[in-house]
Amino acid sequence: MLELTGIRKIYRMGAVEVAALNGVSLRIEPGEFTAVMGPSGSGKSTLLQILGLLDVPSDGSYRLSGREVSQLTDDELAGLRGKMFGFVFQQFHLLPRATALENVALPRLYASGNHADPARARRLLEEVGLGARLLHHSNELSGGQQQRVAIARALINDPPIILADEPTGNLDSASGQEIMALFSQLNARGMSIVLVTHEWEIAKQAHRVIRMRDGLIQSIEAVRAFGRSSAPGPRPAAIAPAGDGSPGPVLRPRELFAHVKEAARALMANKVRSGLSMLGILIGVAAVLAMLALGEGARESVQARLASMGSNLLVMRPGAAQVGGVALQAGAVTRLTLEDARAIREQIPGVSRVAPTVMERGQAVYRNDNWNTQILGTTPEYALMRASQPVLGRFIREEDVGKRARVALIGMTVLRELFGDANPVGELIKINKINFEIIGILPEKGATAFRDQDDLIIIPITTAMYRLFGKDYVETIEAEVAAASQIDAVQSAAKALITRRHRLPAQQESLQIRNMAEIQAALQETNKTMSWLLAAIATISLLVGGIGIMNIMLVSVTERTREIGLRKAVGARRRDILAQFLIEALVVSLTGGLIGIAAGWLVTAGMATMAGWAASVSMTGGLLAFGFAVVVGLLFGLWPARKASALSPINAMRYE
Ligand code: ADP
Ligand code: MG
Numbered sequence: 001m002l003e004l005t006g007i008r009k010i011y012r013m014g015a016v017e018v019a020a021l022n023g024v025s026l027r028i029e030p031g032e033f034t035a036v037m038g039p040s041g042s043g044k045s046t047l048l049q050i051l052g053l054l055d056v057p058s059d060g061s062y063r064l065s066g067r068e069v070s071q072l073t074d075d076e077l078a079g080l081r082g083k084m085f086g087f088v089f090q091q092f093h094l095l096p097r098a099t100a101l102e103n104v105a106l107p108r109l110y111a112s113g114n115h116a117d118p119a120r121a122r123r124l125l126e127e128v129g130l131g132a133r134l135l136h137h138s139n140e141l142s143g144g145q146q147q148r149v150a151i152a153r154a155l156i157n158d159p160p161i162i163l164a165d166e167p168t169g170n171l172d173s174a175s176g177q178e179i180m181a182l183f184s185q186l187n188a189r190g191m192s193i194v195l196v197t198h199e200w201e202i203a204k205q206a207h208r209v210i211r212m213r214d215g216l217i218q219s220i221e222a223v224r225a226f227g228r229s230s231a232p233g234p235r236p237a238a239i240a241p242a243g244d245g246s247p248g249p250v251l252r253p254r255e256l257f258a259h260v261k262e263a264a265r266a267l268m269a270n271k272v273r274s275g276l277s278m279l280g281i282l283i284g285v286a287a288v289l290a291m292l293a294l295g296e297g298a299r300e301s302v303q304a305r306l307a308s309m310g311s312n313l314l315v316m317r318p319g320a321a322q323v324g325g326v327a328l329q330a331g332a333v334t335r336l337t338l339e340d341a342r343a344i345r346e347q348i349p350g351v352s353r354v355a356p357t358v359m360e361r362g363q364a365v366y367r368n369d370n371w372n373t374q375i376l377g378t379t380p381e382y383a384l385m386r387a388s389q390p391v392l393g394r395f396i397r398e399e400d401v402g403k404r405a406r407v408a409l410i411g412m413t414v415l416r417e418l419f420g421d422a423n424p425v426g427e428l429i430k431i432n433k434i435n436f437e438i439i440g441i442l443p444e445k446g447a448t449a450f451r452d453q454d455d456l457i458i459i460p461i462t463t464a465m466y467r468l469f470g471k472d473y474v475e476t477i478e479a480e481v482a483a484a485s486q487i488d489a490v491q492s493a494a495k496a497l498i499t500r501r502h503r504l505p506a507q508q509e510s511l512q513i514r515n516m517a518e519i520q521a522a523l524q525e526t527n528k529t530m531s532w533l534l535a536a537i538a539t540i541s542l543l544v545g546g547i548g549i550m551n552i553m554l555v556s557v558t559e560r561t562r563e564i565g566l567r568k569a570v571g572a573r574r575r576d577i578l579a580q581f582l583i584e585a586l587v588v589s590l591t592g593g594l595i596g597i598a599a600g601w602l603v604t605a606g607m608a609t610m611a612g613w614a615a616s617v618s619m620t621g622g623l624l625a626f627g628f629a630v631v632v633g634l635l636f637g638l639w640p641a642r643k644a645s646a647l648s649p650i651n652a653m654r655y656e
Pocket of ligand 1: 018
């Protein structure tokens, strides 16, 4: 069944070559029990590793069930390891965090085409006398018990050959005898066994004893009769079916589940470390989410505020006088009048509404309450232009302007300060010691960074100019243009009109005009810059998070090198190991991502409340952030995972 011819194995350590095997030829028949003896360093373990496909010979031929092993692919070798051999090592090599049952079932994970039989692992443990220890972790078992778990694991895929390298070397003699009794039983059932030992007491239970020295077989001694007749008959399973080690699907569901469970276990075993590496992803995702939600909230809020200002609005002030090309103070030459406002309204096509304004601070008094606020004088059309229709009462009318009526509308802040909850409409207040009747309450506009837009009293412009401030001019003329396309034309027509009316020199700028569309564009530009800034912060944070994941994965790979070796020894293919560590990276990034979404949502809600924005976390935002986390986890987990999967089984198992 196994046939070695002229096998050599050379280890290279720098310039020094060690020939561990120096031309070994050997046949092992189905059902045969072979013991290998020899001094330390004679090549026994090397021979066993080559037999079990854990290592490749430097030279010579190895035929396994008629197939030349050196011609098999990586995946085929992995498949054969799982199917043909059961390994028992001197150091047991159990997974420390797994239960006895899980350890025994491990090779099943990688066996292709095996229908899972969940009861088999339990039965095997009962068979080796550990029926009462199924759920114990390996560090809760004695050495002899651990070795029995390892033997049960070697049997799980029902392999035709057991390879045992000094299985009793780490055990007391009583446990050693129990283990040997198990091997004898297995052999009696028809399994081939190759067993490395130092003790003649043990070796003499085999059919034959091979003695090795310096990488060569010195003698082969028959101890018990072995022949086709004396053996219980080769079992059909001893002949490996064709198509062994066939690739199979990339990842079976049962395997996926096992990997996720394994990943969760590994992460739970290092809670602080996992938590810290999750933190980066968490912050990144939360930042992305908050960025999107707040950016959107800010945009909406700015847009709403601009809409309340009126988008086709022109704000005109007198132009600055110029002396030799140097601009002087605004209004130094020209003063705009109510007649200018009327002329703009009537003579310039495309102007739909006009509101002249004057503004000064004033003292408002109601009974014993006193409030210093902005007093704005304007005309009826202001209400529509600036979305200031009163929520209660009425706005200023033309007749109020005509007869300089002492009527006033108050903003929410003034209402709160002077009246509290009481209805003020019809009440009298004093503004700069003159009595005014309150006719309405202005709608709430909110506060900008610079001022409270609700800290305001509106009165007729004529009342403001002649009764209150003693001015015979207006400070600004606001004009609404019917269509955005007419804005440029209206601006130049207004300038020409004022130049003509005030007989100004042609080269002088008659009006300074602020255009709301321009302000809007500027604000939107600022908004975009903010978004980019936040995006950059979020990206950096995600990168740092990714590097954190890579770090924890690299540590994890290094820490678990021996575990990786063991998994490969029991049949794991490269992609199985790759999948295991990728899933672990994914679990970290997904968990971090999920908590990040929750955190981002909280941050958004908190900041939205503070800023008074209607910021809400969007579905797109959540998906985007989640996608980010997944991609980062995959990208940064890939390298450590590849590193782990590329390890050769025996080198990984030897790792200290
Ligand atoms: P045994 O199991 O009989 O004690 P081994 O097969 O482990 O012997 O080793 C045979 C020889 O090969 C020894 O001289 C040992 O030092 C050497 N050797 C074994 N493994 C390695 C290795 N990974 N690198 C270099 N030399 C090795
Ligand atoms: Mg050895």
